[in-house]
Amino acid sequence: MRADPHGVLTGTHFMDGDHACCEGALAAGARFAAGYPITPSTEVVERFASRVPTVGGSFIQMEDELAASITLQGAVWGGTKAFTVTSGPGFSLMMEHIGYAAMTETPCVFVDVQRGGPSTGLPTLPAQADMMQARWGSHGDYEIIALCPNSPQECFDLTIKAFNLSEEFRVPVMFMMDEVVGHMTEKVVIPPADQIEVVPRKHTHKSVEEYLPYGTNGDMVPEMAHAGEGYKFHVTGLTHDERGYPNMTPQTQDKLVRRLQNKIRVAADRICMFEQDRLDDADVVVVSYGITSRVAQRAIDLARERGLRVGKLRLITAWPFPDKKIVELAAHVKAFVVPELNLGQMVREVERAAAGQAKTFAVPHAGGGVHNPDDILNAIVEATRC
Amino acid sequence: MLNVLDDTINPVEPFLRSDRMPHIWCPGCGIGTTVNSFARALIESKIDLQSLALVSGIGCTGRVAGYVKLDSFHTTHGRAIPFATGLKLANPKLNVVVYSGDGDLSAIGGNHLIHAARRNIDLKVICVNNLIYAMTGGQTAPTTPGHATTSTNPYGTFEPAFNLPHLVDAAGAVYVARWTTFHVRQLSRAISEAFAKKGFSFIEVISPCPTLYQRRNKMGDGLDTMKYYKEKSKVKNGANTSEVGLTLNGEIAVGKFVDRDRPDYQTMMRAQYVEALGDRYVEEAVECCCSEG
Amino acid sequence: MAKGRVSIVVERCKACGFCVEFCPTHVLALSSAFNSKGYHPPHVVHPEKCSGCDLCGMYCPDFAIYGTKAQEAKIEETKLQKAAGGEK
Numbered sequence: 001m002r003a004d005p006h007g008v009l010t011g012t013h014f015m016d017g018d019h020a021c022c023e024g025a026l027a028a029g030a031r032f033a034a035g036y037p038i039t040p041s042t043e044v045v046e047r048f049a050s051r052v053p054t055v056g057g058s059f060i061q062m063e064d065e066l067a068a069s070i071t072l073q074g075a076v077w078g079g080t081k082a083f084t085v086t087s088g089p090g091f092s093l094m095m096e097h098i099g100y101a102a103m104t105e106t107p108c109v110f111v112d113v114q115r116g117g118p119s120t121g122l123p124t125l126p127a128q129a130d131m132m133q134a135r136w137g138s139h140g141d142y143e144i145i146a147l148c149p150n151s152p153q154e155c156f157d158l159t160i161k162a163f164n165l166s167e168e169f170r171v172p173v174m175f176m177m178d179e180v181v182g183h184m185t186e187k188v189v190i191p192p193a194d195q196i197e198v199v200p201r202k203h204t205h206k207s208v209e210e211y212l213p214y215g216t217n218g219d220m221v222p223e224m225a226h227a228g229e230g231y232k233f234h235v236t237g238l239t240h241d242e243r244g245y246p247n248m249t250p251q252t253q254d255k256l257v258r259r260l261q262n263k264i265r266v267a268a269d270r271i272c273m274f275e276q277d278r279l280d281d282a283d284v285v286v287v288s289y290g291i292t293s294r295v296a297q298r299a300i301d302l303a304r305e306r307g308l309r310v311g312k313l314r315l316i317t318a319w320p321f322p323d324k325k326i327v328e329l330a331a332h333v334k335a336f337v338v339p340e341l342n343l344g345q346m347v348r349e350v351e352r353a354a355a356g357q358a359k360t361f362a363v364p365h366a367g368g369g370v371h372n373p374d375d376i377l378n379a380i381v382e383a384t385r386c
Numbered sequence: 387m388l389n390v391l392d393d394t395i396n397p398v399e400p401f402l403r404s405d406r407m408p409h410i411w412c413p414g415c416g417i418g419t420t421v422n423s424f425a426r427a428l429i430e431s432k433i434d435l436q437s438l439a440l441v442s443g444i445g446c447t448g449r450v451a452g453y454v455k456l457d458s459f460h461t462t463h464g465r466a467i468p469f470a471t472g473l474k475l476a477n478p479k480l481n482v483v484v485y486s487g488d489g490d491l492s493a494i495g496g497n498h499l500i501h502a503a504r505r506n507i508d509l510k511v512i513c514v515n516n517l518i519y520a521m522t523g524g525q526t527a528p529t530t531p532g533h534a535t536t537s538t539n540p541y542g543t544f545e546p547a548f549n550l551p552h553l554v555d556a557a558g559a560v561y562v563a564r565w566t567t568f569h570v571r572q573l574s575r576a577i578s579e580a581f582a583k584k585g586f587s588f589i590e591v592i593s594p595c596p597t598l599y600q601r602r603n604k605m606g607d608g609l610d611t612m613k614y615y616k617e618k619s620k621v622k623n624g625a626n627t628s629e630v631g632l633t634l635n636g637e638i639a640v641g642k643f644v645d646r647d648r649p650d651y652q653t654m655m656r657a658q659y660v661e662a663l664g665d666r667y668v669e670e671a672v673e674c675c676c677s678e679g
Numbered sequence: 680m681a682k683g684r685v686s687i688v689v690e691r692c693k694a695c696g697f698c699v700e701f702c703p704t705h706v707l708a709l710s711s712a713f714n715s716k717g718y719h720p721p722h723v724v725h726p727e728k729c730s731g732c733d734l735c736g737m738y739c740p741d742f743a744i745y746g747t748k749a750q751e752a753k754i755e756e757t758k759l760q761k762a763a764g765g766e767k
Contacts, residue, residue: 006668029675032476034468053659056668058475063501067468070461074441074472077459078480081675082472100462167675203676227439227457227473228480234403234452236460245406246452246460394686396736396745400763408741413693413718418740426737429762570737608740609696 001200003027003160005193007055012189017155017182018043021111021175022051023190024159025083029198030109031057032082034071036064036090039123040179041113044085065090069097073106077235079226081163081201083109087179088117091130091137099138100237101172102260105214105222107201109162111175113182114290114341116367126179127367128290129342134174135319141257143264145271146174146319148289152186158316164199165271169263170221176318178341180291180370208232213244214256220263264320273316274325278304282311284383285329286337287350289315291370296339299376308384318346326353335383339363339376359386398425401435403455410449414608416567416593417447420514421454423570423591424485427577438481441470443490445521446595447514450485464494467502470509478652481581482508488515488590489527492548496528503557503586508650510580511588513550516595517632524598531634535602549631554588555644561587562627562644567594568615569640576642585650592638603634683731683746685723691743692720698735698744704728707735 007026015023022044025033031052035045049059057080062068065086072082086094091112101108114130116122130137134146145165149158155177162173204211204223213233214222222242225231238246239253264271275293277300279285284303288296293314303310311333313325326336326349335358338347343364351360363379365371398421411417428435435456442451444463451458461469466484474482484491491499491513502509518536519525525538528548535542551562561583565573573591580587594600594611605611615638622630623641630639649657659667685706692714698721699707706729710722721744723729729746736745 031675032472034472053663054666054668056670058655060471060475062468062471063497066465067471067498067501070465071468071472071475074459074469074474075476076472078473078476079675080476082476096462097465201676226477227459228437228477229457230436232435232455232457234458234460236452237462238460245403394684394745394747395759396686396688396742397733397759398736398742398745400760402742408691408693408716408743411740414695414697415740418742419697419738422737422739422742429759432762435763567740570734574737607695609700612697612700612738 001198003193003196003198004029008193008196009190010192012187014185015152015188016043016185017149017152017177018113019047020152020155020188021159021177022047024156025109025163026051026055027156027190027196028081028160028163030081030083030163031055032072032075032080033059033084034062034068034075034082035059035085036062036068038087038090040115040182041085041087041111044111065093066097069094069110070100072108073097073101076106076108077227079228083111085111085113087113087115088121088130089119091133095137098144098172099140099142102138102142102144103237104235105170106172107166107170109159109166109173109175111177113177113179115179122368124179125368126291126370127341128178128292129345129367131176131318131342131345134176141261143261144172144174144319145169145264145317146176148176148315148318149181150290150293150314151181152184152188155181156188156190160196160198164197167199167201168221169267170202170224171264174319176290178290212242214240215242216259220259220266268320269324271317271320272322272325274322275312275314275316277312279311279313279329281309283309283334284337284380285311285313285333286339286376286380287313287315287346288339289318289346292339292341295371295373296376298373299380302373302377303380308380310380315346321349321353323353326350330354330357333358335359335361335386337361337363337376337379337383339365339371339379341365341367341370359383397429398422401425401428401454401456403453406453409453411446412597414594414596415446416516416608417450417514419567419570420512420573420591420593421450423573424512424577426574427581430574431578431581433481433581437479438483439473440483440485441466441473442484443486443495445487445490445519447485447487448490464490465498466490467495467498467509467511471502471507474508475652482510484509484511486513487520488513488517488529488550489519492528492550492553499554500557503554503559503588505651506558506560506585506648508584508652509586510577511586512577513588513590514593515550515590516593516599518595518599520595520598524602531632533634534599547632549627550590551630551643552627555627558586559588559644560585560646560648563642564590564592564630565640566592566615566619566638568612568619585648681727681729681749683729683748685729685735685744685746687720687722688743689714689720691741692718693741694718694720695740697738697740701738702735703732704730
């Protein structure tokens with residue numbers, strides 16, 4: 001389906017990541033946001049509040065993130081595409097409702113513009129320390145998708161992708177920005193609406209009698225209905241059967257949570273996006289994401305100038321983690337170098353997936369700024385010598 | 387579902403998910419009684435069931451959502467009101483009812499309760515108040531009267547309890563009423579009145595919890611409690627809500643306390659945008675998010 | 680001839696006693712029979728006194744009893760079904 005032109009600000013712009021994310025949401029068809037102010041994410045919803053009354057739809061600033069994170073889900077079930085935006089402390093508050101979205105299979109997007117933590121931390125400075133939280137933050141077994149843009153242009157493009165994935169898989173998608181990407185101003189090209197591919201809501205065409213809210217036809221993603229259409233369906237966060245009725249038995253639990261997990265895992269090849277460069281002859285691969293990938297690029301280039309055979313793997317999809325790609329690379333490289341603005345999060349995934357076939361070197365950073373490329377370069381050099 | 391002995395049908399049956407009966411509520415619990423009043427209000431008001439959505443939170447009353455044959459949402463603890471707000475804003479044509487308990491709405495959900503009342507979001511909130519956290523085994527709720535025994539106040543409560551009508555009145559609700567499960571007809575009428583009103587309506591229904599609240603406080607069973615409501619209730623329509631607080635053994639003021647008019651959230655929102663943007667204001671999304679057809 | 684008739688869905692009853700207490704004409708009493716859950720459901724002891732007011736139905740927390748007006752019972756059923764959107 002093509003994007004609705006009313007929401008597409010076609011043209012060449014000079015804008016920061018937060019603003020570009022808002023435009024991406026509008027282009028994707030989002031017509032509702034519920035938010036709560038938190039630095040450095042607030043501009044996303046401030047722009048949405050200003051734009052949406054002339055595009056169609058609404059914005060409401062709720063009294064806290066607990067409310068915002070579920071108000072948007074009410075809007076989804078009311079028939080619209082919706083999202084919210086936050087940073088660390090708000091992300092923590094939203095965890096219960098991320099779990100609710102996963103359990104009820106509510107398609108929606110949660111944007112986290114990461115900042116220094118823990119707790120109040122560094123409100124105006126970057127970090128990438130919510131990556132594990134994005135995956136495991138809520139209780140129970142569930143699976144989500146997480147994307148990491150590394151530029152304002154990607155904040156536009158990948159927000160559309162985030163919405164598309166959320167609709168395709170009926171899953172909450174975590175859009176993991178960071179304060180630098182959110183506040184850096186760069187050229188953002190927004191194409192005409194007819195060049196933007198948008199995934200529509202997987203709405204059922206079944207009759208009221210036939211429709212099963214959580215029944216699947218083998219593709220593991222149920223069809224959805226909206227309130228007010230006569231289906232009289234029930235949605236609950238309790239473990240439920242295909243009718244959506246609470247059914248609290250181990251058998252129903254097993255069936256349900258495995259499906260919630262598998263609907264993402266079996267499609268991992270399609271969902272996992274990454275950018276790769278010069279991997280064919282690489283001894284060492286630098287695995288990075290978000291703003292760190294741009295600093296890492298400098299380190300990789302410097303290393304190559306010195307004759308070191310270094311390749312780049314930039315994670316665009318952080319979750320599900322691209323196990324397959326790491327396994328493939330681990331078979332022929334000596335080591336992975338994983339710089340992150342945290343004390344070691346995604347590096348654990350790289351190490352796990354590499355399963356000892358290659359070494360893993362972390363380049364941690366407690367946050368508050370970006371790496372000095374020399375620190376990444378030194379790690380690369382050390383990795384080539386191992 | 388028809389009664390096997392004759393061919394009549396229970397008036398409430400079309401509103402129930404009969405395949406889920408009997409329900410889990412205890413003998414003598416009043417929640418089911420409130421559902422009867424609710425169903426009759428729907429019939430009386432001729433509400434279009436297709437555009438009615440019911441949202442509940444967690445707790446015994448929260449289970450109402452699973453038993454009514456409507457578009458129904460059993461959400462998280464305390465957050466029925468914000469979910470309902472999202473539903474209503476996305477589809478203003480929906481009639482949105484929030485049906486939840488005193489703990490869910492006034493403790494964990496307290497913040498959302500007062501803000502929705504302040505904003506005058508067009509929601510009909512039915513708060514079944516059994517003065518306790520029932521589902522989890524009988525803990526103190528913000529509405530538990532002083533000197534009652536609960537599982538978390540085994541030596542007796544000593545905190546002042548919320549006067550819910552006063553709270554929502556002060557926050558800005560346009561319709562505030564309290565009845566008990568004894569007052570089945572009045573409750574039904576109150577719900578009908580709330581449906582006829584635009585804005586934040588709040589109906590508190592005092593209900594027995596024979597298994598926990600009544601048993602622990604040696605107040606008999608559900609029937610004893612219904613008789614107690616009959617004896618202790620006093621109709622005080624138009625009363626000052628500051629004076630309708632409940633005590634352990636005292637009078638239960640019931641009636642319609644607040645019935646006023648002020649523009650609801652969406653009316654105000656529209657007016658503001660029209661004033662600021664004129665023709666540029668686009669109220670609803672032009673295209674649906676679903677595929678064509 | 681009674682003006683109304685009571686219908687009892689025995690298996691849903693939890694013997695709370697509301698219907699027995701609040702029937703204005705004392706039509707009902709708890710029976711000595713058991714349903715499959717072990718509760719004593721009510722039974723009609725004075726059918727001639729039933730007015731079909733349906734207060735029993737309004738009070739019943741278990742949707743296990745209701746009253747209908749005798750002559751119009753069938754007409755009422757259709758009307759109610761229409762009001763509920765044709766649902767059974």
